[in-house]
Amino acid sequence: MKFRTMNQDKLLEQLKDYEDKWVALLEQDDTAQVVASGSDAFEAQQEARSKGYEKVRLMKVWPFNAGYAPLA
């Protein structure tokens, strides 16, 4: 059975700078790094593209001082 592993601790530290933003992640080897951000997914993707990163993964970083219940 395959298992997707990643060093999440390095990424966790980076995400602390992007509260309530969308980030563009570049996954390399066993970790991922934030290469761009924006107020929505389109902005984050456009910034990544302007920096030369075509293949990124987009993720919303939710506010840190609250829980998340979808559609709230």
Add this chain to the structure above:
Amino acid sequence: MRFPYRKQPNFLNPHQPWISRPVIPVCLFHHSQQVQVEALIDSGADATLFHSSIGKVLGIDLEAGRRARFFGVSGDPIDVYFHPVQLQVVGAGEPVEMEVGFTNARGVAALLGQIGFFDHFRVTFQRAKDQVEVTPLPHRG
């Protein structure tokens, strides 16, 4: 394929500055466009939903889709517009045709819900191990 729960910064627990969520990477395809997104598996969501800015990356004309109304925990309704896409769980099989919804609601980023996602994948949550297993279901002809 098994995925570890994704750690995300959160300060609800003063002894642990992060929270683990069943978030997995998916790739959406629409015509010649594609986008990879980290999406929350949400067995309580009726449908598979994404923020409208994901649709914008895919070149989708949001309001051209079929409109439906959804309610969340706050009780306030949101408008959702459904469009056909292909969705692939990164590392777990081929893209699957499905309808997913797009909305401007701030509370929606990427949700893998019953219609769409759970129609096509078997999901086994293992909270004690902080992992989730996702397996494509056989194609139903």
